Amino acid sequence: MIKLIKSVAESTWATVAVVVVLTAIAIAVVVNFLGMRVSGSLALYFVIWWILLFAVLPFGVRSQIEAGEVVKGSEPGAPAAPALREKAIWTTLVASTVLVIVAGVLPLSGL
Template identity: 70%
Template sequence: MVKNLSESFWGTTAVVVAVSALAVAVVVMTFELRISGGTALYFIIWWTLLFAILPFGIRSQAEAGEVVEGSEPGAPAAPGLREKALWTTFVSAVVLVIVAGVLPLSGL
């Protein structure tokens, strides 16, 4: 499913925007956060998880046996950034709802 959604730039962008807006809307309506607070929290979670998800499934050019002349052999052969953006968005939406639910319990 994620592979099919990530085939085009605009399709990927539309899914990321729609899921992000839905996650922020759920948090705003359910946990009484402001839109700015929900968006800021989502933004921080999304970027943090992006850097956690980036290394998954990476094969270097040296491992793939296709080193492009003039490039670093350790550079990714196929980074799959659109797929990773979608995975980051889906995971971030779930984490946002969990974090927004736990924040009131911590007294913050």
């Protein structure tokens, strides 16, 4: 799975396509099977995705000092290779799962 995500993340268009398809699938599941409206599921997904993005960003980051490649004029603690495309895919996978779980739990809480 990790190798697949790394290979897809090499292309910007492939990354965008994977993110859009996974998002559409998660929203379709929530709308069709759990009874949420499209607008509500999009709003909830947007919030979940951004919160999880900030949780995923620190994983696997090596600073420029650790990598031994400090760019002149930049902060030495800045990431050497942040791998943002991979993190977008991982965030989408986790956010889609969380959306389905949250949408399934919301009716039980009376909201």
